[in-house]
Amino acid sequence: MKYKDYYETLGVPRGASQDEIKKAYRKLARKYHPDVSKMADAEARFKDINEANEVLKDPEKRAAYDQMGSNWKAGQEFSPPPNWDAGFEFRGGRGGAGPFGAASFGGAQDFDASDFFESLFGRRGAASGAPRSRANVQGEDHHAKVLIDLEDSYRGAERSISLRAPVEDADGRIAMQERTLDVHIPRGIRPGQHLRLAGQGAPGTGGARAGDLYLEIDFNPHRLFRVDGSDVYVDVPLAPWEAALGATVDVPTPEGTVQLTIPAGSAAGRKLRLKGRGLPGKNPGDLYAVLAVVPPKADSEAGRAAYENLAKAFPDFRPRAHLQG
Amino acid sequence: MNRAISSALRGSVVEEEVELTIVELVRACRTTEQQVEVWVHEGVLQPSGERREAWRFHGDSLARMRLATRLMQDLEINTAGVALALDLLDRIAELESRLRR
Numbered sequence: 034m035k036y037k038d039y040y041e042t043l044g045v046p047r048g049a050s051q052d053e054i055k056k057a058y059r060k061l062a063r064k065y066h067p068d069v070s071k072m073a074d075a076e077a078r079f080k081d082i083n084e085a086n087e088v089l090k091d092p093e094k095r096a097a098y099d100q101m102g103s104n105w106k107a108g109q110e111f112s113p114p115p116n117w118d119a120g121f122e123f124r125g126g127r128g129g130a131g132p133f134g135a136a137s138f139g140g141a142q143d144f145d146a147s148d149f150f151e152s153l154f155g156r157r158g159a160a161s162g163a164p165r166s167r168a169n170v171q172g173e174d175h176h177a178k179v180l181i182d183l184e185d186s187y188r189g190a191e192r193s194i195s196l197r198a199p200v201e202d203a204d205g206r207i208a209m210q211e212r213t214l215d216v217h218i219p220r221g222i223r224p225g226q227h228l229r230l231a232g233q234g235a236p237g238t239g240g241a242r243a244g245d246l247y248l249e250i251d252f253n254p255h256r257l258f259r260v261d262g263s264d265v266y267v268d269v270p271l272a273p274w275e276a277a278l279g280a281t282v283d284v285p286t287p288e289g290t291v292q293l294t295i296p297a298g299s300a301a302g303r304k305l306r307l308k309g310r311g312l313p314g315k316n317p318g319d320l321y322a323v324l325a326v327v328p329p330k331a332d333s334e335a336g337r338a339a340y341e342n343l344a345k346a347f348p349d350f351r352p353r354a355h356l357q358g
Numbered sequence: 359m360n361r362a363i364s365s366a367l368r369g370s371v372v373e374e375e376v377e378l379t380i381v382e383l384v385r386a387c388r389t390t391e392q393q394v395e396v397w398v399h400e401g402v403l404q405p406s407g408e409r410r411e412a413w414r415f416h417g418d419s420l421a422r423m424r425l426a427t428r429l430m431q432d433l434e435i436n437t438a439g440v441a442l443a444l445d446l447l448d449r450i451a452e453l454e455s456r457l458r459r
Contacts, residue, residue: 062433068425069447083432174386176424191366215366227420228369229376247386247420248369259458266459304459315374321459 036111037149039085047103058086084150113152168239175234178249181218183258186312187287189220221314223263224252257285263318265311270325284322286310293322301326372417380413387423400441402426
């Protein structure tokens with residue numbers, strides 16, 4: 034297990050006041066919040082920031098953490114010294130759930146504390162502090178994300194999904210349990226949409242029904258295609274003569290190659306619509322071929338001659354006419 | 359996909375096939391009915407139906423409500439601030455989708 038330097042995570046000195054810690058946390062939380070940030074590692078950073086804040090914002094946890102000394106370096110191999118927490122109130126949690134079992138982690142519902150945190154402060158209890166002893170309580174809804182390929186949406190697919198969820202055993206201990214579900218991905222599903230699987234959330238108590246499982250669907254990035262809602266875009270580069278004279282070119286679509294007629298006089302940026310060839314469904318999307326024009330290099334005798342002839346053929350062509358005042 | 363009858367679970371696409379009651383929305387988003395009411399008054403959620411008991415929320419409300427709940431709890435922003443953040447995030451999403459076209 035590696036030591037975590039919570040002060041370093043929040044970018045504050047060890048002597049920082051509670052107010053400074055709060056300010057630093059808020060600033061970093063806004064910067065790395067996964068819903069706001071586009072940074073690739075935002076989610077991991079946000080988790081670290083939350084964990085650091087969870088300890089440092091609480092004077093008692095902070096004092097306990099400080100007591101381990103300031104000689105540790107982030108990433109150093111670490112195990113808590115014996116009785117490191119003697120004299121602190123928070124010891125004495127029930128069962129396997131740690132003393133801070135039902136603590137709220139800044140609302141990050143799926144807060145997943147590091148081993149380091151758990152070794153110090155115990156494991157967090159049931160994911161959201163669900164009422165345990167009451168009878169007839171419907172199980173909680175669970176949420177997970179599923180990445181699929183664009184082609185899966187065109188054809189429909191099946192995915193095996195592994196979910197980890199806290200489960201309470203007969204002694205009231207909370208353990209993470211993994212289960213696998215085979216899920217049908219319906220044709221035409223779009224990025225950002227959710228699948229609701231009734232009764233696949235947490236089990237209910239006292240005979241009450243189980244919660245539902247919500248799967249948020251996202252697409253892996255595709256080498257050729259971009260998705261916007263139910264529409265799909267593909268870039269189609271053309272030779273200048275194809276754009277000027279018109280042509281029939283092979284264009285890849287997620288359902289296979291099609292022949293596309295390029296009208297004469299097409300300019301770069303023109304979008305040709307293939308109606309109904311976007312994501313399928315009740316209201317199928319369209320596929321757009323976005324034209325680009327790629328001039329060949331004049332790196333041979335014949336090539337240079339061709340460009341020179343082109344210049345001769347268009348003595349009045351003034352591409353920068355509009356720049357003139 | 360080759361099996362004639364598949365045992366894979368079939369779900370409903372929330373954004374297309376599901377209308378949520380306030381109870382379902384509260385449970386799915388781990389929030390409270392009072393908070394949902396606040397979002398309705400703020401115009402962040404627009405259910406159909408006059409009375410609270412008759413409210414039906416379009417499937418899109420699920421993601422929006424979860425996002426609002428996360429922003430409010432994680433960043434300690436008040437209701438008006440979250441409503442503003444949601445509008446700005448919508449605009450960013452619109453601009454980003456234009457870049458993809």
